[in-house]
Each structure stands twice: as C-alpha cells, then as structure tokens.
Amino acid sequence: MVSVRMASIHESTTMKISAMAKRLSASGQDIIDMGVGEPDFDTPKHIIEAGCRSIQMGETRYAPTAGIPELRKIIADKLCRENQLSVTADDVAVTPGAKMAVFAAIQALLDEGDECLLIGPSWVSYEPCVAFAGGSVAWGRVDEDFMPSNLAEGISSKTRLIIVNSPSNPTGSVFDRKVLEEISDLAVDHDLYVISDEIYEKIIYDHQHISPGSLAGMEDRTVTINGFSKAYAMTGWRLGYLAGPKEVMKWVTRLLSHSVSQATTFVQRAGVAAMQGPQDEVAKMVAEFKARRDLLVKGLTDLGIECSVPGGAFYAFPNVSELGGGDAFTDRLLKEAQIAATPGSAFGPYGADYVRLSYATSQGRISQALKRIEKITK
Numbered sequence: 001m002v003s004v005r006m007a008s009i010h011e012s013t014t015m016k017i018s019a020m021a022k023r024l025s026a027s028g029q030d031i032i033d034m035g036v037g038e039p040d041f042d043t044p045k046h047i048i049e050a051g052c053r054s055i056q057m058g059e060t061r062y063a064p065t066a067g068i069p070e071l072r073k074i075i076a077d078k079l080c081r082e083n084q085l086s087v088t089a090d091d092v093a094v095t096p097g098a099k100m101a102v103f104a105a106i107q108a109l110l111d112e113g114d115e116c117l118l119i120g121p122s123w124v125s126y127e128p129c130v131a132f133a134g135g136s137v138a139w140g141r142v143d144e145d146f147m148p149s150n151l152a153e154g155i156s157s158k159t160r161l162i163i164v165n166s167p168s169n170p171t172g173s174v175f176d177r178k179v180l181e182e183i184s185d186l187a188v189d190h191d192l193y194v195i196s197d198e199i200y201e202k203i204i205y206d207h208q209h210i211s212p213g214s215l216a217g218m219e220d221r222t223v224t225i226n227g228f229s230k231a232y233a234m235t236g237w238r239l240g241y242l243a244g245p246k247e248v249m250k251w252v253t254r255l256l257s258h259s260v261s262q263a264t265t266f267v268q269r270a271g272v273a274a275m276q277g278p279q280d281e282v283a284k285m286v287a288e289f290k291a292r293r294d295l296l297v298k299g300l301t302d303l304g305i306e307c308s309v310p311g312g313a314f315y316a317f318p319n320v321s322e323l324g325g326g327d328a329f330t331d332r333l334l335k336e337a338q339i340a341a342t343p344g345s346a347f348g349p350y351g352a353d354y355v356r357l358s359y360a361t362s363q364g365r366i367s368q369a370l371k372r373i374e375k376i377t378k
C-alpha cells in the first residue's frame with residue numbers, strides 16, 4: 001500500500017506516549033505524565049499578544065519561504081552575539097518547528113547509503129529522518145555520564161554526518177568545550193557535516209552552552225538548529241529555525257518551498273516578540289526546572305535508583321537495569337503506578353537500560369510520582 005521507505009518508519013514514541021497519557025487522563029485515571037517533553041508553563045503573555053495583534057492586523061497571508069526578514073535578522077544577530085557564529089539573515093531559514101528544521105537539514109545533507117553518527121541515546125526523530133533520506137545510523141558509544149567515548153569507532157567510509165544535541169534529549173547531558181572540540185576534530189579529519197540541535201540551549205543549569213559551529217574549522221560544515229518550543233513554552237505554535245553554509249541553506253529552502261511553504265506568518269511575529277521582549281520568564285522557568293531536577297534526582301537516588309545529574313533540558317534518565325530494564329519498568333510504571341514515561345529503548349540501543357522521566361510537571365506531582373515509585377520498588 002505505501003512505499004517501502006515509509007513502511008520502515010515507526011510512529012514517534014514520544015508522541016504516542018503523550019497521546020496515550022492524555023487519553024488515560026481523559027478517561028478518569030490519575031496519570032502523572034512524565035512522558036512527553038513539553039514545558040507545562042503557558043506561553044508568556046507578551047508573546048501571545050504579539051501573535052494576536054498580528055492576526056488582527058491582517059497578517060494572514062503567505063510570507064517568504066525562509067521567513068519574514070525581521071525575524072531572520074533577529075535570529076542571525078542572536079546567533080552571532082550569543083553563539084559566536086558568523087551568519088547573516090541570508091543564512092537563516094525559519095521553519096514550522098525545529099523538527100522540520102531537523103528533517104530538512106538531514107534531507108539536504110544525506111544521500112542514499114550515507115551514514116549518520118548519533119551519539120549514545122539520541123532523540124527519537126533523528127533516525128527516522130535519516131531513514132527518510134535513504135541513509136542509515138551508526139551509534140557512537142557514551143560513558144556512564146553520557147559523554148562520547150571513542151566516537152571514532154563509529155565512523156566508516158560512508159559516514160557523512162554527526163548529530164550533536166547538547167543539552168541532550170533524553171539524557172540531559174551537556175557537552176563541554178573539550179568534548180565538542182573532540183567532535184569537531186573528527187568532523188574536520190573525516191570531512192563530515194555536523195548538525196547541532198540546540199533546542200535546549202536555554203534550559204541549562206550551572207553549565208555554559210557552546211555551539212559547535214563556533215569552533216575552529218566548523219563554520220562551513222555545521223548546521224545549527226534551534227526553536228521556540230522549549231525556551232518560550234511555545235510547543236503548539238510550531239516555530240523553529242536553522243542556519244548553515246549557504247550551499248546547504250539553498251537546498252533546505254528549496255525543500256521548504258515545496259513542502260511547508262513557510263512558518264505561519266503571525267506565529268513569526270510572536271517569535272519576534274519572544275526574542276526581543278523581556279527574558280525574565282525564561283529565567284523563571286529554568287529556575288523552576290532546576291528545583292524539579294534536584295527533587296527528582298535526589299528522590300530517585302534515595303530510592304537506590306542510579307541517576308546521573310542532568311546538566312540541562314528537563315529529563316532525568318535513570319538506569320533501571322536492576323528493575324527489569326527500560327521497557328519492562330516503563331510498563332510497570334504505567335500499570336502499577338499510573339506514571340507515563342518513555343522507555344530508553346525509544347532513543348536507540350544504548351538507551352535500553354534506562355527510562356526517561358520528563359520533569360516538565362509540578363514539584364507536587366514529582367513528589368507524588370516518587371512515592372508511587374517507592375511503593376512499586378520496595
């Protein structure tokens with residue numbers, strides 16, 4: 001019925017679990033949703049107002065494929081100022097969500113038969129996007145703190161691309177300069193592209209975010225991706241962007257022109273307000289995420305469940321190999337404790353011993369979840 005290529009692609013586990021948790025809650029069950037990675041905060045008011053104003057002003061028509069000039073310029077300035085990249089507005093394309101940016105960049109960079117190196121447990125959508133392009137994935141090893149270890153082993157004559165995602169979904173690990181320099185040395189030595197997915201850039205605790213594209217030799221081989229979903233609690237607005245070498249961006253924009261056309265015009269105006277307006281709500285959200293992280297990681301550790309301290313994003317990724325492994329324990333969490341979580345296996349073979357717990361939920365719910373976990377593990 002459908003193409004072989006489509007038939008090889010699984011539904012997104014994170015999206016599936018999110019839908020299931022909503023369904024169970026709607027049916028009256030008291031589900032604690034630690035499944036999906038979606039901030040539980042509302043979009044800041046000044047951003048909503050900017051979007052509404054734009055609709056009311058009649059900005060309801062098509063806009064240029066790569067985005068409205070004002071937003072592209074603000075994004076380019078941000079990337080230069082905060083990320084030390086040298087890009088201009090012409091090197092930026094705005095997309096309906098960072099997910100589309102990931103999809104488009106991978107399609108532009110991979111040929112049939114090419115390999116893409118993913119580093120340890122990696123976000124659910126990278127591998128399917130590689131498969132859509134006709135490529136395949138090699139999995140690079142990580143150590144117990146989810147830092148790359150011997151990545152060179154995963155590189156073959158077919159490797160063309162490495163995807164870096166720091167802070168990481170699902171592990172929360174943050175790569176420091178030394179780790180990123182090792183990756184960039186590999187990229188330069190083997191003439192590889194790097195996609196740097198920086199969607200959790202702002203959700204970072206006691207660490208400094210570094211963009212691989214700013215490192216020596218990386219300017220012409222890095223595509224940097226970011227978006228508004230996480231930092232500004234704008235998941236449903238669907239707004240992201242990417243910036244990279246001119247030749248790559250030319251094909252990315254062509255792909256966008258034949259698929260999505262553009263990100264929604266008035267949503268882009270909301271994006272302008274998000275980036276130009278006050279950033280104090282971002283800081284407030286991050287402070288709250290940090291308190292939740294501390295509560296959850298301490299609680300799990302007190303229960304004897306091994307969990308490294310995530311330096312960013314809003315996920316804890318405890319090792320549950322002694323509790324039956326990731327798949328079985330995720331199942332028990334739902335059936336016996338009414339906690340929706342994501343099995344580590346959704347993030348590739350190196351995730352199988354783990355479960356991902358999203359702490360984008362209140363401290364009260366996290367405390368309740370810990371009590372329920374204690375009950376089923378005692």
Ligand code: PMP
Nearest residue numbers: 097098099123169199227229240
């Ligand atoms: N990259 C990562 C690592 C993510 O976790 C997400 C979350 N959905 C995305 C990209 C895409 O974000 P969005 O499409 O909502 O902007």
Ligand code: GLU
Nearest residue numbers: 012014015035036037169
């Ligand atoms: N990125 C989030 C997650 O991992 C949202 C769902 C998705 O886009 O996959 O849960």
